[in-house]
Amino acid sequence: MGDKKIHEDQKYIDGLLKNNSFIIQTIYDKFVPKVVNYIKQNSGDIAQAQDIVQETIITIYNQAKEKGLKLTCPFDAYFFLLCKRKWLNELKKNNKKEVTINEEVLSKDDDAQELAFETSLFGEKQALFNEMFLKLGTACKDLIKATFKIKSMEEVAASLGLTYAYARKKKSLCIGQLTKLVQESPKFNQLNY
């Protein structure tokens, strides 16, 4: 994103990060109705719209938390594009009916397109990482969890009844195993390019 100017709507991102109910409410009041209309016009119902919106906001939250997301375009366009992309993927997954793309609500804002693309990529990667993490054995899962929760590797080792050196080595190997699982999944290669 380099030296692009940060949009004033960054306040929505910051509000999400602070778990500010007022901001979340505002997002629902101002930006969600348009998304609901779009999904309803494209073979979806309200319950599905509710899920898409919720998942999209969680992805934005995660990206902001992990990667320090900076908004360089209006939140409205960015958010709409993200929800739309998510909904289209959902339809594709279930092989549903053709989608009519309503050109009027499509954004011509390049920054928004770019940023929405980045965020949905981030979201899909997260989903993949989560899926692969579940494939690890219990011992690895527990060790990784403890490592990032407790921070001090000495304490982690003690809590799991392992020696420090072993816990340390094992942690690298567990994340290594996860790296392999991720790299071997066909989805990962699609996402990377």
Added chain:
Amino acid sequence: MEEQDYILFDQYLLEELSADERLVFEKRLDTDIEFKKSFNTYKELSNFLENKFENEEESNDFKSNLERVSNKHFSKTETPVDSKHKRGIFRIGQLAIAASVILFLGVFIFNQFSNPTYLDYNSHEPMTVVRGNVKDLIEATKAFNNEEYEIANKLIKKVLDKDPENSELKLYYAITNIELDNYKVADENLNELINGTSAYKDKALWYSALSRLKQRNIDACIILLKQVEQESEDYKQAQELLDKLE
């Protein structure tokens, strides 16, 4: 990649390599494409895992707050068409919201010109969203919404003992304790919420003030009311009460 490579990745990321080892490592990154690809994925996964587990509590608080706002929004705007989506949340008492708003307004107008007391403000939002032991919770919800605080108090405590991190229940537990004049327990629970990161932080502050009002500790009440932030749902009420007290 060999096992040794993953161990190296970790040491490099934690800056545990000597200057020489670092140079060798970085040189290999430049020349060995597979090594570089694996390292990048390893690094990305480390960041992902760190964020996932380090911020797990905070992020769960965020998700339940989001769910709450979302349910409120969607139940207000339209009735869901298909109910095959189970939300894991029950809304007993949602009907009572309208009733309690009207009741509150009535009580409020009636009391506008007299000295404020706790009873002017104790029309609580009905208990709705809860996770945990379903049977006890349904009973607790019913009792709470019927203002049978003694019964609600016992049932909520029972569920809370098994699910001590449930911030929402903690708030309702505190409210029942204010109602029953168990101020010490109420204030302790509210303090925990105020110092935490859950979505119930702001509400807890407001109730903390109400608890002091009921205890007739007006100075403490005023101090707490002044901390209610402008973005909080209770800001307006807090300002009104402040005006009356000062």
